Amino acid sequence: MLIREAVARGKDILLKAQQMPQAQGEHSVALQDAVFEAKLLMQSLLDISPAQYILASDDLLPDALQDTYFSFIQQRSEGRPVAYILGKTGFWTLDLLSNEHTLIPRADTETLVEWAINLNIAEQPQVLDLGTGTGAIALAIAKERPRWQVTGLDRIEGAVALAKQNAAMNKLSVSFVQSDWFSVLETETPKAFDLIVSNPPYVEPDSKYLRQGDLRFEPHSALIAENNGMADIQKIVEQAPLHLNSKGWLLIEHGFEQAHAVQTLFSKHGFSSIETKCDLNLQPRVTGGLLI
Structure with missing residues (x-):
């Protein structure tokens, strides 16, 4: 043939x-x-x-x-998603290994990366990526800002192993550690970050989208959050001030209908200069704020 x-x-x-x-x-x-x-x-x-x-x-x-x-x-x-069939996918300017331990990186998340790398922050900032998955966000930031010190955390051991493989494959220096959100930081010497970024689970458990397309095959633990998809976002916004330097930034990806709720959380927990940016489909996708 x-x-x-x-x-x-x-x-x-x-x-x-x-x-x-x-x-x-x-x-x-x-x-x-x-x-x-x-x-x-x-x-x-x-x-x-x-x-x-x-x-x-x-x-x-x-x-x-x-x-x-x-x-x-x-x-x-x-x-079955192409990324899982081939065991790889593209994100930003990177080629990344991908498997069922992690979400498939999507172009809309590049909105968060673009915002992060254009922030006016310290010359050699400490950056934390929560729920790093394939390492896509952390590695994209490290690729564009090689002097930044980037750490990625994920609860899933397989995800951490995959992120380390992706770092090696792309010849990028990022530290990946297993942790349930901030938990590993609570047992180590306190370390303040200049920037925390995250693409956490934000889909409500009964969402119809979980039965459609690629999402049927992706790990629901990385997609679903209680409290109408807001539980993990709330935890991150509440705890981030304990791990941010003064004038540190927090950027979070969320659902397009959650922008107002996320902005309210940011304001409640001491953030200023709060803004939401839209993704490639012009949907409100990433909210950020500066710790007062």
């Missing part, structure tokens, strides 16, 4: 899956574009660029690679 023939068959399988009625309460498979994804899976399998794919499309695809390719297609037709 030629490479282009395999991709054409893969596209047809994905289109059929996309059009197939799903169980009650679920949407069809959340594909960006069947043609794009069929090509992307092939390019990743062969480790070639889109331009190289065009040149290679009339080459024969070995039988062993056919089996792997259609395994990828089958997994995607069942809704």
Whole structure:
């Protein structure tokens, strides 16, 4: 089978899956574009660029690679995220390993990174990333600001191990430690930070979105928070002042309907210059404030 023939068959399988009625309460498979994804899976399998794919499309695809390719297609037709199928994803300017221990980094979170790296803070600040997952936020900040001292914390041992792999793969110096939010800092020598960033769980437990698209496959412990999705955000905002320097910043990603509630929490716990920035879809996504 030629490479282009395999991709054409893969596209047809994905289109059929996309059009197939799903169980009650679920949407069809959340594909960006069947043609794009069929090509992307092939390019990743062969480790070639889109331009190289065009040149290679009339080459024969070995039988062993056919089996792997259609395994990828089958997994995607069942809704499994591309990042988990390939074991990697892109974020900011980084290539990151990804697995079921962590959320898949999304472009909307780049709003938080962009805000963080453009803050007017100390020349060599101490930065803390809470719930680091793949390490995406911490590593993106370290990539753009190599003189900053960045630490990432996560409750899940597998996530910490993955973040360390991503740091090594991208040749970036970030310290990753296992911790349930601030808990590890309470047993160590007090360390004040100039900036704390976080993309915590903020989806309410009964949200319909948990039954749709990629979210069905991502770890719900990294998505769901009690109190209408606000429990972890509240904990972070309440405890952050204990770990921030004077005039330190806190930036938190949240749901697009939570901006007012998050701003209220910031004000209640001693923050000023409170602002909410929108994501790529112009939805209010990240709220930040300066500790008074």
